[in-house]
Amino acid sequence: MNIPINFSSSEPIYIQIYNTLKNKIISGAFPYGTKLPSKRSLALDCGVSIVTIEHAYSVLRDEDYCETRERSGYYVTYSPERSFPSGLNTGKISVKNTGNIPVQADISFTAFAGRMRKVLSDYGERVLMKSEYNGCPELREAISLYLMRSRNINVTPEQVIIGSGAEYLYGICIQMLGRERIIALENPSYEKIKAVYTANGAVYDMLEMDNEGILPEELSRTNASVLHVTPFNSFPSNITTSAERRAKYIEWAEIRNAYIIEDDYDSEFILTGTAPETLFSMCPDGNVIYINTFSKTIAPSIRAGYMLLPECLLPLYSEKTGFYSCTVPVLEQYFLADWINSGDFERNINRIRHRKFSGK
DSSP, X not given: OOOOOOTTSSSOHHHHHHHHHHHHHHHTSSOTXXXXXXXXXXXXXXXXXXXXXXXXXXXHHHTTSEEEETTTEEEEOOOTTSSSOOOOSSSBXXXXXXXXXXXXXXXXXXXXXXXXXXXXXXXXXXXXXXXXXXXXXXXXXXXXXXXXXXXXXOOOGGGEEEESSHHHHHHHHHHHHOTTXXXXXXXXXXXXXXXXXXXXXXXXXXXXXXXXXXXXXXXXXXXXXXXXXXXXXXXXXXXXXXXXXXXXXXHHHHHHTOEEEEEOTTGGGOSSSOOOOOHHHHSTTTTEEEEEESTTTTOTTOOOEEEEOOGGGHHHHHHHHTTSOOOSOHHHHHHHHHHHHHTHHHHHHHHHHHHHHTTO
16 A cells, blocks of 8 residues: 655654545545555555554544454444444443443453553563552652643642542541541432441431532531532433532532532543533632542543542641552553553543444
8 A cells, every 4th residue: 555655744654644544544445344454564565664553553543443353453443424433343342331330431452451561561660569658650640631631620749649449539538537527418329429438437418409419408408517429420310510509519618618529430421512610620729529530431440540639638638548558559550641641541532422422
């Protein structure tokens, strides 16, 4: 296959190859389901390295113009009849909806395995070392930069705490803030939230909701000093809290000198526009603790999440729970840091959004 390459151009060679292949796919020269040239043959035709071709194919795959089939090659997944490029049902990790949290994100196992090999090669024996108690600096910095790019949340790496999933972080929150507190929860809410707080000796109060969020009169009624909310797509009600109600939550916390635990597990998958403004970004120096995980955005087997603390709570966190060792393996933390820094994490989220929007 002949691809004209301008070796004196400032545009990277792999991008030139990517653009040519993408245009050929869109024009129908490579129809849906057909196999693309092998990396080796295309590298020979173009007079470039196989690594350069791999980079070009990687971008095509990230944008869903093609997919990898193990031991077979790259196959076109774009069809002009579809609103967006879409994947064939081969070689993907997927989890069916079981009636609890909605369907998880899926990623290419080949990409996952390749990233793990890269991390082992790059970090070597460092993957055997013990993590800092609040997580590896590489991952905490990667998360802080990602949140700045994508969610308008500005935090230092020191404000990012790594833990093995949301349920573990709920427990850390109540141990840090104090078990004697009453926790206000949305009614209905995810059953495990109540179970974790009960197991930690806390008492909860269920607050009724309408289609905009927790009712203001319920906030006035409760004696709680901690409010645990899922402002976007709360499970199982699927309610997204209105901007006015989010402001009410912040006002309630300020008046009561209370804390808000913001559980933001699903907001990356909003289909149009941008995700709603987080409570944390509305009150960055105040009383909001932000929690999110990688279970939906990468894979449910990644038992890793993160918590953002306002700077005023960092001393309390160190005093009350700083004796715990980080519960996420170092190898997994380096994998996540590399995945985020490479841009693959955000591209994967965009692929899932496109699939949902196009009904796939």
